[in-house]
Amino acid sequence: MSDEQRAKYSLIEKPEQFLPQAQKIIDLAKRKGAQFADAVISLGRDISIGAEKSSIKSAEVSWGKSLSIRVFIDGGLGDVSASDVEDDRIDELVEKAIELAKIATPDPDFVSLPMPEKPVYEPATFDEKILSVTAEQAIQWMLDNIQAAQSVDKDVIVSGDVGLTVSSAVLASSTGISVAKKSTSIHIGFFCVVRDDNNIGSFADHDSARFIEDCQPAGLAEKVTRRAIDYLNQKKAGTFETTLVLAPQATFSLMHTLARLANAESIQRNRSLFADKLNSQIANPAFTLLDDGLVDKGLSSGCYDGEGAVRKKVTIIDNGRFVGQLHNSYTANKAKTANTGHGLRNGGIAPSNLQLLPGKKTADDIIKEVEDGVYLELGGLSPDPVSGDISTNLDFAFKIEKGQLAFPLANAMIAGNLLELLSNIDAISSDYRYEPGNIMPTVRIRNVQISSGER
């Protein structure tokens, strides 16, 4: 590592040194008329090694430094963000935020930015070891994976990427919040394509972690290649009503959909399918979904949200009943309830780590019990977030016949409504895929409409 690089890293590693600058911005905003204000200074470095056509395609590094200022006047928001801001431009940018907040319509539902609070728990998010992973090492992971994939099929086409991120940020607010955070992450993912005459099979998978010990780069592309081979010889299966089994990653997509529907702003604004479903039974009593941003080393863990509010664990669906909304400071104040700490800088709300509590049967048993069905391995059901209507492709799916994965499906689609599907869930597996902080079991849904071309 060169002296310049070391100096750049030390800025990221010690974000506290930017707190006085953030505080100065808040003081300036207050002097210029802000009733509430907060500021975030973020720094980061990404290394990315890309592969294409089973070869190294690119080696990239990017350094970032940015500033975000939010100013509230009578509840109206002026939000300014900028990259690499020199001190001599701060005054101009604060002035801009004030100008925007003054133009914005007053909003009596805005009460306050979050107040300082002691974190419920401080999960581990920073792994020093990731700082010392070099580009050479990342290139080697990529090469080892490509080689292992080619040992399965010498003509496999491997594309993928390895990403290493180090980032930090400070946040100061006019309500007295003054916090610093730093985090690391590692990601490795592959997409492999195999051919057999005119047949094409493909598959994708990834491994992501905040700590290097939670990531296993070895053997991933080989596993993906084997699965791509299973996707050769896809067949159309006609149009039929059947049982759908969601593999862990397809389940995770459903979990994300449900967490987004629990967004308190969408509910308060009447644009969520769950707007009138609070405390209603919406799924099988075995279905319990949690949002937990406080898991050690969790991919979306952190003790504060984007507004500096303390994160809390939320039960979104409890034994099939929709019970928990995800709040930011605005929606919590509007509903006169506790802030769950899911706020974003832009005023939005996002889930953190999601966990679907496991059931009793193994995934294998859940499939074995299906006489005739469909196994969706990757991709989501993409329901409309307002109506819950579903009409989408099943891109990586197998037909299940007599409890076995029989053949990969070509050009198959699913349609229905999310609420119907939730009420038709009849099994959740005891085993699951774990991506740090996230628990993804297998889920079975009865009576689902599938259409594909004629056999």
Next chain:
Amino acid sequence: MTDNSVKDVFDILLTVTEQAKKSGVQFADARALAGCSSSIMVQDGKAEKMFYNEANGIAVRVLIDGAWGFASCDGFDVRMVADCLDEAITLAKKSAPVVSDPAAVAPAEIVADHIELAGKYAIEQISLSDKQKKCLALEEAALKAGEGKIVNSMVSYSDGQRQQWVVNTEGTKVYSKVIRARVSCQLTAVEGNVRQRNYQVLGHQGGPEILTDIEPEQLSVKAAKKVLGQLRAKKAPAGEFPVIFHPTISGLLAHEALGHNAEADAIWSGQSILQGRIGDKIASELVTIIDDATIPGKFGTEPFDSEGMRTRQRVIVKDGVFEEPLHCLETAGKFGTKSNGCGRAQDYHNIPLCRMSNTFFAPGNSTLDEMIKGIDRGIYLREGHEGYVYPERGQFLCHASEAQMIENGKLGEPLRDVSVSGLILEALMNVDMVGNDFEMIFPGTCGKGGQGVPTDCGGPHLRVKRLVVGGVGQL
């Protein structure tokens, strides 16, 4: 940025590329971007959120012994940019010994030019307050048209400019300034226990006239009529049907079903079903598909790509024959041809990829009536919403928020939220009628490799003999 600072940025980039040359690279380019945008968010009668964003930075890319190295940073700090060059060189040298598919670049057309694409009004010519007032008026008009059934209304407006400088070791030196603006309206309506949403968007390469000069009927009232229609619409039937595409969704078919497959990086790497098919008949002879980044005022229009190459029209499919892939410098080098200006990057933190701009089916000779008359039982798709494709398998999906049954040669029941899916080569061969009309009003952001770039798409009405419809039972 003043003209002087335009020159200052060029000076930084020229210093970097000169330095790169001295280091013995095969090729290097340096790209600077200065972007700023403002947006207004109106919701439920209040313009409570106002945003302003600036993003300035530099990207340096080098090619050494067939390996790319890339580094980027925020801001125009000369020392940071020099560091970027060092880091890019180091990264390229580290990967060079192990690259098995060496990169190359096609000889670049040497362009030294300065082009600005403006609009009827400059962005600052209309005050933020006036833009805000117009957004509120549009929202109010939607609520009036909504028969008391609209429970949430949102109007968003954004405009911005992007300045780009590109310099490379071959002598290219270009500067462009492009402004774009976009306005959208999303409405949620409830009737009984049916809750639906719909959306209307307008966007262009141009200024705030896209907001100030429109009538509510073109945006928010249209969205209101659409969402009310959806409340009464039924779900589509499941199975295979003849399908007619309205121009608002035929462009989506051109983009998803063919455009992504024609991107030369996907073809080169074996991830497109069109690998080895240049010159082959891949579609019905009625099909001509074009990508054109030079159409005045369209959302995907720009004078240069992110590699400093001049953009132009590319005829991807002519009368059913696959003619021209979408190339960047690297793929053009590998295919032994010239770049056609499709190397686009989302921003300075990203490398250019082969991308579309404004993609469309060329018009044919049929009328909508003729298309409908020939169908006993089929689906008429209107209002394209979204889509995607897996290019390696050639499987695509197009989603329409609004549709209509066709029965016995006549339009029938309204339908909502219908997706159709197909295998590209089957679907394009099955195009049996192409309309004599044309529209291109689908401004959006196309995603690929984690990068989003502005695009538009369009076409005439289009009929496909058979596609799978994701529906529920029989209507």
